[in-house]
Amino acid sequence: MSGNHPGLSNNFSRSGEKFSWSKDNLRSIKNIISKYPKGREQSAVMPLLYLAQEQNNNWISIECIETIAETLNMPKIRVTEVASFYSMYNTRPVGENLVQICRTSPCWLRGSNKITKTICKETKCEINDTSDDNKFTVVEVECLGACSNGPMIQINNDFFEDLDEESTKKIIDNIKEGKPNIIGSQKGRRSSENAQ
Ligand code: FES
Structure with a gap:
């Protein structure tokens, strides 16, 4: 499970479009973060990556990383590390x-x-x-x-x-x-x- 798809590995790129959470995802994020102890909100990075990917045509752009980092108040590099480690996150655009x-x-x-x-x-x-x-x-x-x-x-x-x-x-x-x-x-x- 760990490591990205061989051909999709770690080549994060910009989509060129700002990524903002949808209203539904903003509601889900509130709910997800509430499940973690105070001060440990950054632990929600994996479900937020999943939501971002779903909203962003099945891939994680640099704009997604930036928005997640801002939402969880964590360094972008930490979000990038998690996104590049697991194969279920697509780090470049994929087909339908x-x-x-x-x-x-x-x-x-x-x-x-x-x-x-x-x-x-x-x-x-x-x-x-x-x-x-x-x-x-x-x-x-x-x-x-x-x-x-x-x-x-x-x-x-x-x-x-x-x-x-x-x-x-x-x-x-x-x-x-x-x-x-x-x-x-x-x-x-x-x-x-x-x-x-
Ligand atoms: S070897 Fe486990 S699903 Fe293919």
Whole structure:
């Protein structure tokens, strides 16, 4: 989990637009900060990074860092350190659909290489690349915690598990065509119950 996506690493950049919290996020921030002891408000940096990323088209710009630092009254470098450490924070712009392919041993043994090839072919993206139409960014990541249902990928906030080449292509096709996808196991397994 630690360390950023290989291709998204630590290259913070400016979006060129001021980042100000939305009204909803200002309310959420008040609530989040109230959960920490007085004087320890800076501990809220991770949930605030998450909110900023959500509001800022799924990436953390330098403007986001500055706003978080101001909100929590902490040095910008401290916010930057946290944002660059965890792979769930995207430190450069990503496409509409961030496709994270698990490449760790359990998924690899179950064929994650084939899933990667299929995704790269269908999205016309290399690993760590964004498609020309900005629809997809494709990255490889380490274990996402659904090993018993590998091979698996995460697209934005959703897991897709028990994949093969055919089901992977279908998922990408559905996204391209604006059709809904079935989230979770693509073989109808509930949770991680035994495969039939
Ligand atoms: S190894 Fe792929 S989810 Fe754990």
